[in-house]
Amino acid sequence: MAPTVTEWNELEHEHSGRTPRRTTAKAKSLAARPLDTPRRSRLLHSDIAALLAAIATCTIGVWAWHGGVSAFGRGWAPAATSLTQISGIVASLAGLFGVALVARPKNVERAFGLDQLFVWHRYLGEAMAIAVGVHVVAGLLEWTQGDGFWSAVQDSTGRQPYMAAATIGAVLVGVVTVTSLRSIRRKFAYETWYFLHLTAYFALAVSFSHQIVTGGDFARDTVARWIWIGLHGLVIAMLLWGRFVPTFAAMWKPLHVRSIERLTDDTASIVLGGPTLQSLKAEAGQFFLLRPLRRDLWWQTHPFSLAAAPTALGLEFSVKDRGDASAAIAQLERGTQVAIEGPYGICTPDVAAGRKLIFVAGGIGIAPIRALMQRLEPGSEPVLLYRARRTKDLVHLEELRRLADSKGGTVLTLVGPSASLADRDPFGADSLVAAVPDIAERVAVLCGPERLLFAARKGLIDVGVSSLDIHYERPWW
């Protein structure tokens, strides 16, 4: 056995003969008409901020108009009422915005990426949980003035109309929040967590009635009430249009597995084709949510990046058995129908903006980078740092070398468990500069496990790459 090389290297002498050439043939056969590129949205952060600020100003303005602010100067009782109202409004707004985001509005997604949407969704969820907490405490305080604390508890758990529903809503928000704390969420299978998370819709629905009937701002102000109802209707429409329609459309006209080929003992290359591809727009670097329409898998989706530049003939994905349903997906039979949602992601070739690229890939994270490399212009001199635990995990290596060569670039690999490496920090600034002298001038695209992303990001920033020039999908599942 050849001694393992423990720093970034070209590994030229070792594996040139062993990677199957079939991949090359496949790549050629798929080199049919490339799919059109989805247009990037021109929305800016400030546009989103302005829209949210406008909605928030209107609704919070209603509260202020009704004397919400001045109530704080009239003693603790009116203050508690006012605090109950404003915290309730804030909680509802955060909930509404959060739901609007997971409706995956195309404009927003095409500007910021689905991962960013989920990050914002998380912030909004946290804000909502805190606001609901304040709302409950302030509401109890307010009603305690009537007949004492116990009476207030009885009132708010059902003796007042619609308050039982509101209490259930608050409890569900609590459950959804707790199960989404990272340490607790890890204990659940993704789908278990996801279905629990869906009860948040139930929470929003059951708490709506008490807002309209009990909430002082909406019960007595017809205009405010209709604005509030309209806002909810809008978000429901977004959800139907952005989330349910695409899912059902995809299941109605699914793609099918055109071919499936084993790359290593635990990785397969799967190509999906079908007539609907003709009208699909997608670009290398994007990803889809795959829903295999098989008895035991139809109810779950799994995100996979395009492993090759998409063409009208087929979408190629690399599927690694990570011990869950991906094992089943890696073994789908030819002809199996697969519904796809997407494409998502903004880490497309245009992030280079005319500059040279440095790719960092870890393991199966090579898939989108292979697709991106296929789309690069000749002479673009890309450099790929390809990290893997085992030599045989370096899938597509031959093709990547060829691609890099044809564009004047290089592929550097580093193989072995982290503990075995001579260079303890292969993504440290020194190692990066030693491997790629002009790295600081490049635009970086990263893909791989979370630890690799953060290590590489830190190293790149240390060598002077702007954080705006480091592109990657934040892990959100």
Add this chain to the structure above:
Amino acid sequence: MRSSDRPASLARRALPAVLLAGVSGAALTQLDRPSSGIALGRVKPKTSTTSNGTPSNTGTVSPSTVGNGDPTATSRVPNSSVPAPPACSGAAVLGPVVETRWGPVQVKAVLTANGKAACSADAPVTPSDRNRSLDINSQAVPLINDEVKVQGVNFDSITGATVTSDGYRESLQAVLDGKRG
């Protein structure tokens, strides 16, 4: 590849969520017991007693009858049928029993000297077949009693206890008309 790996079933993954939703739904139907009078317990007394300054946050009261916690909105002009305060004729008289949807209501009232108005009233008999009726009326009747002192026989109905309110009003009106139980 580990061919023995079988994806977990939908039932197993969805079970916690379905259980949670089911428990929530069951709790909802168990907990929901609105309109038991408390809704007005905090609002109506303000018409007769001093305002405690609590803004009404109870949806069951229509905006026209109860204000927004604004003291000027909660004060109410007493009904014109209420006489000048003096001259109550000591003895309480029983009104006729009025059958309502939920059971009998009977009023006992202290009248003014001329017998044209009630100084105060109470309802010793109210529907009692159901726990819910007992619960509601134990809270609603004192409220109505308070209202009668201020508004007379044409007092505002207690939301959530409208049947009792109507029976009470009918019995009281009968007393004023000279009928006795």
